[in-house]
Amino acid sequence: MRVLSVASEVYPLVKTGGLADVAGALPAALAAYGVDMQVLLPGYKQVMAKLPNPVRMLEIPELFGTSASVLACRIDGVQYLVLDAPELYDRDGGPYTDAYGADHPDNWRRFAALSRAAAIIAEKGIERWIPDIVHAHDWQAGLVPVYMRHGAAAATPTVMTVHNLAFQGQFGADIFAWLGLPQSEFGMDGIEYYGDVSFLKGGLQAASAITTVSPTYAQEIRTPAFGMGLDGLINARADVLHGIVNGIDTEIWDPSTDPLIEGHFTLSRLKKRQVNRTALANKFGFADTDGPVFTVVSRLTWQKGIDVLAEVADDIVAMGGKLAVLGAGDPALEDALKDAASRHPGKIGLALGYDEHLSHVMQAGGDVILVPSRFEPCGLTQLYGLRYGNVPLVARTGGLADTVIDANEAAIAARVATGFQFSPVSADALREALRRAVRAFADPRIWVRLQNQGMKADVSWDRSALRYTGLYADLLAPKREPS
Numbered sequence: 001m002r003v004l005s006v007a008s009e010v011y012p013l014v015k016t017g018g019l020a021d022v023a024g025a026l027p028a029a030l031a032a033y034g035v036d037m038q039v040l041l042p043g044y045k046q047v048m049a050k051l052p053n054p055v056r057m058l059e060i061p062e063l064f065g066t067s068a069s070v071l072a073c074r075i076d077g078v079q080y081l082v083l084d085a086p087e088l089y090d091r092d093g094g095p096y097t098d099a100y101g102a103d104h105p106d107n108w109r110r111f112a113a114l115s116r117a118a119a120i121i122a123e124k125g126i127e128r129w130i131p132d133i134v135h136a137h138d139w140q141a142g143l144v145p146v147y148m149r150h151g152a153a154a155a156t157p158t159v160m161t162v163h164n165l166a167f168q169g170q171f172g173a174d175i176f177a178w179l180g181l182p183q184s185e186f187g188m189d190g191i192e193y194y195g196d197v198s199f200l201k202g203g204l205q206a207a208s209a210i211t212t213v214s215p216t217y218a219q220e221i222r223t224p225a226f227g228m229g230l231d232g233l234i235n236a237r238a239d240v241l242h243g244i245v246n247g248i249d250t251e252i253w254d255p256s257t258d259p260l261i262e263g264h265f266t267l268s269r270l271k272k273r274q275v276n277r278t279a280l281a282n283k284f285g286f287a288d289t290d291g292p293v294f295t296v297v298s299r300l301t302w303q304k305g306i307d308v309l310a311e312v313a314d315d316i317v318a319m320g321g322k323l324a325v326l327g328a329g330d331p332a333l334e335d336a337l338k339d340a341a342s343r344h345p346g347k348i349g350l351a352l353g354y355d356e357h358l359s360h361v362m363q364a365g366g367d368v369i370l371v372p373s374r375f376e377p378c379g380l381t382q383l384y385g386l387r388y389g390n391v392p393l394v395a396r397t398g399g400l401a402d403t404v405i406d407a408n409e410a411a412i413a414a415r416v417a418t419g420f421q422f423s424p425v426s427a428d429a430l431r432e433a434l435r436r437a438v439r440a441f442a443d444p445r446i447w448v449r450l451q452n453q454g455m456k457a458d459v460s461w462d463r464s465a466l467r468y469t470g471l472y473a474d475l476l477a478p479k480r481e482p483s
């Protein structure tokens with residue numbers, strides 16, 4: 001089965017968040033089930049610089065006012081297709097923003113081009129490789145199913161995966177004329193959204209199947225509270241909606257071999273974890289290694305509940321804990337955390353910025369990974385925490401609710417608890433959960449049990465890869481007429 005996956009970021013070539021991890025891990029995970037997945041992504045400056053021996057496979061003479069080509073490149077067994085269009089992608093800054101952090105004004109054109117290129121590949125193939133299915137991720141690939149339904153590959157099934165419904169790719173109606181779509185698309189069943197254009201809405205309407213990254217989030221987005229204005233549409237398409245929880249790449253995230261951490265450890269050699277704790281304490285300038293070290297690796301935003309975290313920072317210290325935060329985002333939240341760190345030198349440490357290496361160090365050396373998100377489609381840092389003995393303390397929402405088993409008394413006694421959940425996302429509820437964690441940490445028997453159970457949890461892609469494979473197979477199965 002041949003599947004073309006289309007994403008705006010893919011680890012290890014370019015990453016700003018969880019989408020890259022998932023788009024990067026899927027090809028290998030699905031290969032185990034006989035899926036031949038190739039991944040199309042934009043040829044940003046940082047991507048082009050990383051390609052070993054790219055081969056030019058397909059010329060696209062006219063793509064949104066510029067010429068483009070598709071390069072193929074194999075890295076660690078994965079076949080990447082890179083859309084080389086310098087006018088669109090050869091720029092300083094990140095995948096979506098310029099060097100000053102502002103969105104590129106022509107992002108609609110940059111990602112419409114990615115989607116159009118995917119549709120062209122679906123029609124023409126790359127050499128003799130023609131996808132049986134096209135799998136689009138998030139709004140940046142939202143127009144893939146839309147372009148496909150108006151072209152020669154209209155019969156090829158498409159899957160639209162929502163990694164975060166908060167980002168919809170909404171642009172003014174004036175861009176519609178430039179998209180090269182029939183006028184009928186500017187309507188209820190197409191990409192029109194309250195008089196604007198929405199790339200994600202288009203994808204959700206046109207795709208053969210919709211998936212999101214956990215079963216709980218799949219239910220939540222059917223409600224006005226989580227549906228971000230699209231709950232009506234999602235409910236109307238509930239028969240093709242699936243919640244498939246993310247896994248993690250257990251080779252990259254393996255505490256027994258991880259080259260980015262100080263000391264390797266396993267379930268049976270948990271004591272060896274200690275050197276990582278010390279390394280973390282040194283990195284964040286902690287005065288000592290007493291008490292639990294709470295860690296946060298996150299975009300610093302309202303979605304992630306970082307305002308609530310800042311509210312309880314003093315309490316963490318008062319409870320005898322330490323706090324280490326790695327992240328970047330909203331300047332007001334960065335300031336609130338900077339203030340907390342300056343109030344508590346040696347106890348609260350802040351690393352502002354994006355640092356993949358440090359994120360591994362934190363998972364290996366922390367005691368608790370905090371994820372106080374207001375909504376969380378799946379969440380990956382709690383999965384890395386489980387695997388690294390960094391016990392998750394999470395808000396009871398979305399994929400966090402699906403992947404962490406709360407340490408209530410019954411779950412502790414039954415030896416199934418893996419972390420702590422709290423609800424609602426408020427300072428009071430978070431404080432209460434922190435207290436529970438501090439109490440559990442004080443009892444080494446309970447704590448080691450939590451770490452053990454977490455490290456034993458299956459966070460691999462195995463089960464979910466099987467579910468994606470099943471979904472693809474269903475989409476390809478000949479439709480039976482109702483009898």
Ligand SMILES: Nc1ncnc2c1ncn2[C@@H]1O[C@H](COP(=O)(O)OP(=O)(O)O[C@H]2O[C@H](CO)[C@@H](O)[C@H](O)[C@H]2O)[C@@H](O)[C@H]1O
Pocket residue numbers: 016017018019021022163164213246297298299326327328353354355356359376377378379380381399
């Ligand atoms: N400052 C920093 N330095 C280094 N690494 C950092 C970092 N900030 C974040 N990261 C890393 O970026 C990734 C973030 O992934 P998440 O799943 O937690 O959230 P994100 O909102 O990006 O993803 C969206 O897509 C994913 C994938 O489907 C869903 O799990 C999630 O719920 C959804 O919001 C993790 O690998 C984390 O370690």
